[in-house]
Amino acid sequence: MTHATGALSGLRVIDMTRVIAGPYATQTLGDFGAEVIKIERPGEGDDVRRIGPPWMPGADGRPEVGRSTYYQAVNRNKKSISVNYAEPEGCALLQQLIADADVLVENYRPGTLTRHGLGPVEMLALNPRLIYCSVSGFGQDGPYAGRSGYDYLAQAMAGAMSVTGHPDGQPGAGPMRVGVPLADTLAGLQATIGILAALAHRHATGEGQHVDVSLFEAQLAATMNAGSAWLNAGQDLGRTGNDHPSAAPxxxxxxxxxxxxxxxxxxxxxxxxxxxxxxxxxxxxxxxxxxxxxxxxxxxxxxxxxxxxxxxxxxxxxxxxxxxxxxxxxxxxxxxxxADPHVRARGDIVTMQHPRHGAVRALANPVRLAASPVSYRSAPPDIGQDTESVLGTLLALTPEQIAGLRDRGIV
Missing domain, CATH: 3.30.1540.10 (formyl-coa transferase, domain 3)
Incomplete structure (x- = not known):
């Protein structure tokens, strides 16, 4: 990993997220120069590593089942360490890392980390300057807070599918999901915005805070014209297929x-x-x-x-x-x-080197900062590939101590 020089260089992010929304937010922070330390379960890692096919090619060019291309989309510019926080020793290691961090991002079901002593109240007491961002399906309170939430479910429940698809009476009529993880992407972006706003507040006041972002509300807010049409005119725009409900042609x-x-x-x-x-x-x-x-x-x-x-x-x-x-x-x-000439001219596809997969290609960050541009310093890491270097550098653990933690199943 090369040295970061971007707009967020010098910030340390503890990434306790999995799947898409949370990792997309932390990848964005990493693109802007933050040091992102991804916390993964020993031996298993992020769930999305195994969501496939398609799979990444190995050294022989054949697909490696269990190493998804999906994971590569949202995990560049990160270090990965494996820690079992369910064990007291693992929890203590994370608390030491969080005590000196700027941002923590997690997307567990509300209350999960609190049960392990890693919730927002405990971590803000430990580190009052911490920005603690929770990304969940439905938010940290309310009647749905305890439910699990995924992109497809958020698209369905937050109105997107009610205005997507062919209208009744046409072939193929019925609600339709957007073919890319829209709610995940929106929640990841909103989490990034919330974190940046909280960092600005901390710069002015010195105090950290808890940021609460949900897939459901990110998708609901993005209903835009359909939401306003119903709230202000009582009109349901409904499904219009490939036609715009308010403009023609x-x-x-x-x-x-x-x-x-x-x-x-x-x-x-x-x-x-x-x-x-x-x-x-x-x-x-x-x-x-x-x-x-x-x-x-x-x-x-x-x-x-x-x-x-x-x-x-x-x-x-x-x-x-x-x-x-x-x-x-x-x-x-x-x-x-x-092959598009505009995509090529703008550098919208970037290539990074991975020790196992060789060249890993990805879509570039769309934000262009003239004075502090984004950077692509490292390909998405393997599970725990940086455990020794992070624990040795940040917590001053010796190789023998780290070996002992590994023997006990802590890392």
């Missing part, structure tokens, strides 16, 4: 060799679309002149636009429409994105 359109996405969000852009498609009369047509009219006559407009798009390919229409200042793009696969 805004969706997927067939062309000669596949599909493109056209997004017109105002009357000006619709006028430009009409001109590019050779139908300037649409801008004066009472069915289409204003956005509300276009939404009311969505089906007729979609038929007209689809007819006008015949005769050219995706690449041709993407070039023509963007040249006409109309928002348009292809529907890319990950293979398309890997």
């Amino acid at each position: 805004y969706g997927v359109f067939a062309v000669d060799d596949g599909f493109i996405l056209i997004a017109t969000f105002n009357d000006r852009e619709f006028g430009r679309l009409a001109k590019v498609l050779g139908r300037p009369d649409w801008a004066e047509d009472p069915r289409f002149a204003r956005n509300g009219d276009r939404v009311a006559n969505r089906a007729a407009l979609k038929a007209e636009v689809s007819a006008a798009l015949k005769g050219r390919t995706r690449a041709e229409w993407v070039e023509i429409l963007n040249a006409g200042t109309v928002s348009c793009g292809p529907i890319n696969t990950l293979a398309d994105l890997e």
Whole structure:
């Protein structure tokens, strides 16, 4: 691991998280330069290490079952140590690490760490400057607090699936989840924001605090226009498939060799679309002149636009429409994105070296800081690969002491 020089360089984060939301938050802190020490169960490690297929390739190029590609997505820039905190000796080791840390992030079910003497009250008493962030399914209190929570469940319960999928009466109708772990990602981002806000508060006052983030509330807050439509107009936007509930034409359109996405969000852009498609009369047509009219006559407009798009390919229409200042793009696969010139020019795919897997590739952090850029210092670690170095450096344990802890099943 190379030396960190980013915006959070000098901060130490104790990462007691597993799966996606919590590890995504701590990876983000690590990208910004924080020292992140991931705490894992001896012999087992993070649950997501075993969520597959697909699996990472080994030295012979064959998949190594039990070493998931999923884990690689959210665990770079971390050191891994294995500690059994259920044993008093292991708990004492963690307390020593936390006493000198800046941030602790955990995503156990509420109350779990408190039972082991590692809860927010105990740790803030031990280290009053600590930022203790809890990421859970439903928050630290309330009637659902004791429930386990996963991304899919949060998408279902917090409204995302009620507005995702084809509407009733169409083929394939019914609620649909977003195909990437949206609630996990949102909760990870909100946890990062909460931690940074708490660090700013600590900078001003010297005091730490408990940060409480849930997948359910992160997803609920992200219902955005659908949430506001119901709360302020009593209107359920429902499922609209690939159409936007409040704008048209805004969706997927067939062309000669596949599909493109056209997004017109105002009357000006619709006028430009009409001109590019050779139908300037649409801008004066009472069915289409204003956005509300276009939404009311969505089906007729979609038929007209689809007819006008015949005769050219995706690449041709993407070039023509963007040249006409109309928002348009292809529907890319990950293979398309890997070869995309913009992705390459922006450095959106990064490569790190791992002693077992060789080159590990990952999607870059999307935040660009001009004065203190993010860095990619180490590939996601194996279980406990840094136990000796961390305990020796930070707690001044000797190799013999660490060997004894290992013999007793503590690390």
